[in-house]
Amino acid sequence: MKINIRKWTSYLALATIVLYIITGYGITQHRFMEKITFGLLTKSLSFKIHSWLIIPLLLFLLLHLYYSCSLFKRLKRWKR
Amino acid sequence: MRKINLFFIIFLFLVSGCASQDIKELQEVEISEYEGERLGSIADFRENSIKGPQYIDIDDYNLKVTGLVENPVDYTYEEVLEKERYKKVVKIDCVEGWSVNILWEGVLARELIEKAKPLPETNTIIFYAYDGYSTSFPIEYIMGNDIIMAYKMNGVVIPPERGFPFQLVAESKWGYKWIKWITKIELSDNEDYEGYWESRGYSNAGDLDKGFFK
Numbered sequence: 001m002k003i004n005i006r007k008w009t010s011y012l013a014l015a016t017i018v019l020y021i022i023t024g025y026g027i028t029q030h031r032f033m034e035k036i037t038f039g040l041l042t043k044s045l046s047f048k049i050h051s052w053l054i055i056p057l058l059l060f061l062l063l064h065l066y067y068s069c070s071l072f073k074r075l076k077r078w079k080r
Numbered sequence: 081m082r083k084i085n086l087f088f089i090i091f092l093f094l095v096s097g098c099a100s101q102d103i104k105e106l107q108e109v110e111i112s113e114y115e116g117e118r119l120g121s122i123a124d125f126r127e128n129s130i131k132g133p134q135y136i137d138i139d140d141y142n143l144k145v146t147g148l149v150e151n152p153v154d155y156t157y158e159e160v161l162e163k164e165r166y167k168k169v170v171k172i173d174c175v176e177g178w179s180v181n182i183l184w185e186g187v188l189a190r191e192l193i194e195k196a197k198p199l200p201e202t203n204t205i206i207f208y209a210y211d212g213y214s215t216s217f218p219i220e221y222i223m224g225n226d227i228i229m230a231y232k233m234n235g236v237v238i239p240p241e242r243g244f245p246f247q248l249v250a251e252s253k254w255g256y257k258w259i260k261w262i263t264k265i266e267l268s269d270n271e272d273y274e275g276y277w278e279s280r281g282y283s284n285a286g287d288l289d290k291g292f293f294k
Contacts, residue, residue, distance in 0.1 A: 027176055028126065044281035047175070048293070 006067035013060035020057055023050040108236040111183065117169055119234055120180035122242060128176065130276060131211040133241040134261045141245060143192070147206075147267035150197035157245050163187040166228055174255035175282075175292045184249045186230035190223050193265060198223075202267040206275070207248060210261040215275035216284070217250070217257070219267075227251065229262065250286070257286040 026033040026046025033041050112119050127133065143155040166188060173179040193205070198219070206216040221227070228249040231238055238244045243260025250257040256277045278284045282292050 028128070030128070031130070031132070042280060044277070044293075048281075 005063075006071060009060055009063040009067055013057070013064040016053055016057040016060055020050065020053050023047075023053065026050070110234040110236050112234075114169055114183045118181065119169065119183055122182075122233060122236070122239065124178075124180045125242060126174070126176065126178060127241065128174070129211065129260065130213050134210045135240045136210055136245060136261060136263075138245060141263075143246070143262065144264045145193055145196040145267075146264065148199040148202045148269060149267055150199065151195070153192075153196045155192065160187055160192065160229075160246070161231065163191055166226065168226075168228060168249070170228075170249050170251050172255050172258055173288055176255075182233050183235065184228050184230040185232035185235070186228040186246070186249070189227045189229045189248065189265070190225075192229065193222065193267070196267070198267050201269045203271055204268045204273055206266040206268055206273055207259045207262055208264040208266065209259050210263050213259060213261075213276045215257050215259050215278065215286075216268075216273045218271075225251070252288050253286045254282075254288055254292045256282060256292070 022033075022041070023046040026041045027043060027050060030043035030046070033046070034043070110122055112121070138157050141157050143157075143160060145153045145155070164187065165185060167183060167185045169181060169183050171179050171181045189205075203219050204216050205219055205222045206214055208214045229246045230249050231244075231246055233242065233247075238247055243262075246262040247260045248258055248262060250259075272284075274284060278286075281294055283290065283294050286292065
């Protein structure tokens with residue numbers, strides 16, 4: 001089975017971005033976020049996840065950028 | 081004779097006019113600079129309290145100093161204001177990443193506690209707020225430093241949204257130690273007491289030069 005790395009890095013980048021935004025709200029809007037998650041996403045948990053996410057987020061974004069650029073180059077060559 | 085009467089009437093009219101010109105005090109205005117130092121604004125704060133702003137009726141308000149003391153004290157708002165006043169510019173740093181430089185005016189927490197005569201076994205001072213929030217400090221921090229319990233910020237009375245009647249100016253501590261809407265000060269021998277955020281993973285010391293997680 002062939003794994004499409006470009007596709008997977010983009011999915012992972014999207015998932016980390018969404019999680020990053022949610023945990024960001026978990027910090028600044030903690031009362032609301034705690035309520036809608038039934039107390040699961042507390043402010044301190046949001047803080048922890050938010051600070052841990054920064055490295056995976058950067059990594060997936062860079063990989064996503066790299067594979068998108070290489071695909072773009074290949075497409076350019078193919079068009080010629 | 082008529083001329084004198086006329087002058088007398090005019091004189092009375094002028095005097096009565098002057099007497100009725102009382103100076104009316106307008107609402108206090110927030111200052112933006114103090115002794116050459118730029119200040120932030122009350123509007124720069126983000127609302128991040130545990131239950132939203134608290135509106136305290138000052139007529140029913142009492143500040144209690146209880147726990148390990150010889151003489152528990154109940155202060156009214158006016159009695160606290162009668163104490164010697166102190167002013168200082170201190171920056172509050174929130175764990176969320178924002179900070180505000182404010183001119184705080186208030187009384188020393190130490191002076192309020194001294195009247196209650198703390199017992200020798202006291203090692204911790206716990207502050208309680210109207211909304212159920214609490215936080216604690218080692219006794220040396222409060223009694224050994226000039227820690228202000230502020231009732232004014234930038235020259236205006238602290239608004240309810242910002243902690244009226246009193247907010248603790250916990251210098252060199254993270255913002256979650258700056259308790260607002262203070263109602264009670266308890267002296268305790270429980271060094272391990274954990275306040276609201278401290279029992280949810282934040283550091284008990286809350287020192288600004290260290291991380292805020294345990």
